[in-house]
Amino acid sequence: MTFTPVVSPDEVVLGQKPVTPRRQRELRKSKVRVVQDAGADRGIVSSADWRRPGVRFPLATMQLVLLILLVVVGLLPILWLIKSALTDTQDTLTQPIAIFPHGITWDNVAQAFGINIQIQNYFLNTIWVAAGEWVVQIVVATTGGYALSILKPKYGKVITAMVLATLFLPAIVLLIPLYLTILHPLVIGGSLLNTFWAVWLPSGASAFNVVLVMRFFDSLPREIFEAAETDGAGPFRLFWLIVLPMSKPILGVVTVFAIINAWKDFLWPLLVLPGGSNPASIQPLSVRLPSIEGTTELGPLLASLTISTLIPIVLFLVFQRTFLSGGGFGGAVKG
Amino acid sequence: MTWVRRGGLANLLFLLPLLLIFGIFSWWPIIDSFVISLQHTNFVVTTWANPFWSNFTFVFNDPTFAIAVRNTAYFAGLALVLGYPVPLVLAVIMSEVKRAKGLFSVLAYLPVVIPPVVSVLLWKSSFYDASATGVFNTILGWFHIPPQPWIQDPLTAMPSLVLEATWAAAGGTIIIYLAALTNVAPELYDAAEVDGAGIWKKIWHVTLPQLRGILLITFILQIIGTAQVFLEPYLFTKGGPVQATETVLLLVYQYAFQSSDGGSNLGAATALSLMLAACLAILSAIYFRATRGWSQN
Numbered sequence: 323m324t325f326t327p328v329v330s331p332d333e334v335v336l337g338q339k340p341v342t343p344r345r346q347r348e349l350r351k352s353k354v355r356v357v358q359d360a361g362a363d364r365g366i367v368s369s370a371d372w373r374r375p376g377v378r379f380p381l382a383t384m385q386l387v388l389l390i391l392l393v394v395v396g397l398l399p400i401l402w403l404i405k406s407a408l409t410d411t412q413d414t415l416t417q418p419i420a421i422f423p424h425g426i427t428w429d430n431v432a433q434a435f436g437i438n439i440q441i442q443n444y445f446l447n448t449i450w451v452a453a454g455e456w457v458v459q460i461v462v463a464t465t466g467g468y469a470l471s472i473l474k475p476k477y478g479k480v481i482t483a484m485v486l487a488t489l490f491l492p493a494i495v496l497l498i499p500l501y502l503t504i505l506h507p508l509v510i511g512g513s514l515l516n517t518f519w520a521v522w523l524p525s526g527a528s529a530f531n532v533v534l535v536m537r538f539f540d541s542l543p544r545e546i547f548e549a550a551e552t553d554g555a556g557p558f559r560l561f562w563l564i565v566l567p568m569s570k571p572i573l574g575v576v577t578v579f580a581i582i583n584a585w586k587d588f589l590w591p592l593l594v595l596p597g598g599s600n601p602a603s604i605q606p607l608s609v610r611l612p613s614i615e616g617t618t619e620l621g622p623l624l625a626s627l628t629i630s631t632l633i634p635i636v637l638f639l640v641f642q643r644t645f646l647s648g649g650g651f652g653g654a655v656k657g
Numbered sequence: 658m659t660w661v662r663r664g665g666l667a668n669l670l671f672l673l674p675l676l677l678i679f680g681i682f683s684w685w686p687i688i689d690s691f692v693i694s695l696q697h698t699n700f701v702v703t704t705w706a707n708p709f710w711s712n713f714t715f716v717f718n719d720p721t722f723a724i725a726v727r728n729t730a731y732f733a734g735l736a737l738v739l740g741y742p743v744p745l746v747l748a749v750i751m752s753e754v755k756r757a758k759g760l761f762s763v764l765a766y767l768p769v770v771i772p773p774v775v776s777v778l779l780w781k782s783s784f785y786d787a788s789a790t791g792v793f794n795t796i797l798g799w800f801h802i803p804p805q806p807w808i809q810d811p812l813t814a815m816p817s818l819v820l821e822a823t824w825a826a827a828g829g830t831i832i833i834y835l836a837a838l839t840n841v842a843p844e845l846y847d848a849a850e851v852d853g854a855g856i857w858k859k860i861w862h863v864t865l866p867q868l869r870g871i872l873l874i875t876f877i878l879q880i881i882g883t884a885q886v887f888l889e890p891y892l893f894t895k896g897g898p899v900q901a902t903e904t905v906l907l908l909v910y911q912y913a914f915q916s917s918d919g920g921s922n923l924g925a926a927t928a929l930s931l932m933l934a935a936c937l938a939i940l941s942a943i944y945f946r947a948t949r950g951w952s953q954n
Contacts, residue, residue: 364843365753366859368850377856381753388750392764395824400767402792403779418783418792458678466675475668481676488683494885494906495934498913498927499686499693505700508681527683532675557667586772588888593914608774612892615778623782627775638770639763645770646762646832 400631407431407628411621430625439614440602441626448606448630451591452584454522459580460573462526467535468561472547482536489529497589500524504594516604520594521587531576538572539565578637578644585634694928699921712928722929724900725908731815732904733883740823740830741879745872747827748834749864762835766828773825777892780821781808785893808893811901818889818902830875834868841867869951877944881937905933 371377406414408426417423434441466485470478504514504524514520542565550560588608597605601613607630615623638645695709706712716722751761768776784792785807794804807817845863854862865872887906890896896903896911913926 364846365838365841366749366846366864367753367856368846370850371856384750385754388747389761389764392761396764396767396828399779399784400771402783406783414783416790418786418790418795462674462678465671465673469668469671469675473664473668473671475665475672478668481672484684485675485679488679488687491687492881492885492934492937494909494930495690496683496686497909497930498923499689500682501913502689502693502698502923503682503686508685509677510681523678524682526674526678529683557664557671561671582770586774588774589891589910608772611774611778615782620782623778627779631771631775634770634772635767638766642759642763645766646759647836 400635403624403628403631406621407625409621411619414620414624430621431629433619433622434625434629436622439618439622439626441607441610441629443602444605444607444610445629447602447604448585448608450518451521451587451606452581454518455525455584456577456580458522458526459528459531459576463528463531463535463576464566464569464573465561466532467539468565470532471536471539472542472560472565473557485529485532488527489533497593501593515594516596516598518604521584521591524590525580525584534576535569535572538569542568574641575644578641581637582634585630690927690931693923694931696924698923700923706924712922712924713932715922715925716929716932719925721900721903721908725903725905728815728900728902729884729886729904729906732819732886732902733880735816735819736822736883737876737879739819740827741876743823744827744830745834745868748831748838749860751831752835752838762832765831768825769828771825773888774892776825777821777889781893785817808902809898811898814894814898814901818886818893821893822883822886822889830879833871833875837868837871838864873948873951877941881941884933884937905929909933 367377367381372381405421406418407430408428409422410424410427410429413420413423433439469475470482470485504520507514514523546564546568547560550564555563584606586608587606591606591609595601595604595606595609597609601610611623611626611630614626618626694712695706697704697706697712747765751758751765754761786792786794787804787806787809788794789798789804791804791807793807797803797805806813808814841864845867846859849859849863885906886904887910890902890904890907891910894902896907909926909930912922912929914921
């Protein structure tokens with residue numbers, strides 16, 4: 323049910339020059355030159371094919387049709403949602419396709435922030451969930467990855483295997499026993515139900531993060547660690563002063579997906595954050611939205627949906643490359 | 658003390674967060690699930706099941722179980738028919754785009770970043786509105802097609818769920834295929850052309866064989882994912898109308914948290930989820946064994 327990135331360490335190149343717009347242009351130029359020189363960097367359709375009208379016109383038409391299709395399927399639903407968030411409920415119900423038949427109204431948005439929905443509280447809760455999950459995931463993945471991939475104790479192989487094994491387990495197996503663990507956690511003691519810990523701590527058990535970080539650490543040059551050791555750095559200083567600063571690219575990947583996943587999660591927070599007498603203090607947006615669906619007018623509901631989508635969309639547009647560089651095996655298999 | 662000096666203590670300290678978190682929230686619950694499936698538990702009282710397989714027989718004797726299995730298979734099958742070929746075709750066309758390739762990918766991926774709950778509620782409240790002025794029904798009206806009941810009719814409910822789920826997930830698969838397509842060595846196409854291959858032959862003899870490995874993996878991953886479908890049936894229809902969208906995971910949830918007798922049957926819920934996991938494991942094992950020959954180049 324989670325959504326995980328697939329990034330190979332060679333995509334996150336170390337010591338890479340910052341890619342400024344100027345450098346981007348230079349890179350593009352040099353690429354073009356290579357193309358002209360060697361005829362490399364091509365796909366199924368060769369440049370000779372492209373010159374034949376019998377290929378060019380159908381192919382160009384097909385690409386145009388595809389672009390229109392992608393706009394309709396990918397962009398229009400979001401634009402429709404934003405439009406309807408700013409339209410009177412009756413207008414949306416009677417003329418759903420019309421664009422602002424009676425002008426823009428901010429009533430729906432005001433109601434979303436009003437006493438009945440209180441979207442701002444649930445928004446803050448979601449941020450709080452995401453922030454805590456991020457901290458737990460970063461701590462577990464970096465310390466664990468460092469120990470397993472750089473310190474390499476003898477028993478490390480067994481632990482790595484045990485972590486990897488959980489990758490192949492369908493999430494469903496964990497649902498009930500994990501819920502019981504939240505009610506009576508080992509070691510910790512006391513029920514975590516209706517506390518943020520109930521979503522924060524289990525999110526750290528992500529084999530995916532550990533594998534991602536381990537593969538990145540494996541690609542770091544060993545000589546640096548040996549040099550640091552010769553200079554008298556112990557394992558803690560090596561971790562804090564050398565390995566962590568070098569890991570910024572991979573930590574960025576883990577961070578973006580930690581936030582996105584926190585926004586997407588539904589079933590688990592639904593189970594462990596039932597809210598009790600004051601759901602506004604603990605529930606994230608994903609749990610709140612279905613519970614207001616039956617009792618809220620369409621306009622304010624759509625305004626709430628729009629507000630809930632803002633952060634993920636902005637994150638995606640800003641960090642496009644992180645998402646699109648082979649991002650999202652989990653996205654493909656989400657149930 | 659030599660153990661400490663050699664860094665044994667440091668190793669353990671660095672491993673501690675991972676061991677604690679995985680131990681408490683992953684490894685222990687996995688073991689515990691086998692124990693729970695042999696117990697009668699309702700959060701308060703726990704007793705051993707007698708006979709020990711009685712949770713499993715309870716599930717098998719529940720008439721809803723067969724319905725849930727059939728519906729889950731139906732959902733997974735429909736999702737494969739619709740969701741498996743479409744991303745591949747789109748990715749192949751997209752990979753040949755010369756200009757603004759990034760725009761294509763961004764548009765294709767947008768539905769994936771919308772939180773699933775938001776997507777479902779948007780489709781449920783507006784797009785699938787069964788009145789003549791619902792969004793989809795209005796558009797159908799332009800083509801003189803009568804309004805459809807969408808999620809309100811047992812016949813159309815499941816296909817409607819699959820349509821939304823495919824829309825929400827296709828972008829992720831497209832991006833995976835695009836990455837795989839850029840890894841196809843251009844020399845292979847050059848060589849195919851020397852042998853006189855046209856575009857279709859190049860797709861059939863170069864592109865598809867080169868994608869074979871990734872195609873095999875996305876196929877089984879999609880089945881594993883769709884077999885655990887919960888969000889769509891839970892939020893769209895609560896399993897209705899007349900159990901038309903009751904799925905295995907929904908049944909697990911109902912056993913555990915909304916049992917008809919008011920209590921909760923955690924034993925049965927765990928037994929059912931273990932059976933599903935076992936089925937998926939066996940299916941994957943058979944699948945990888947059967948396709949082992951194809952996946953190597």
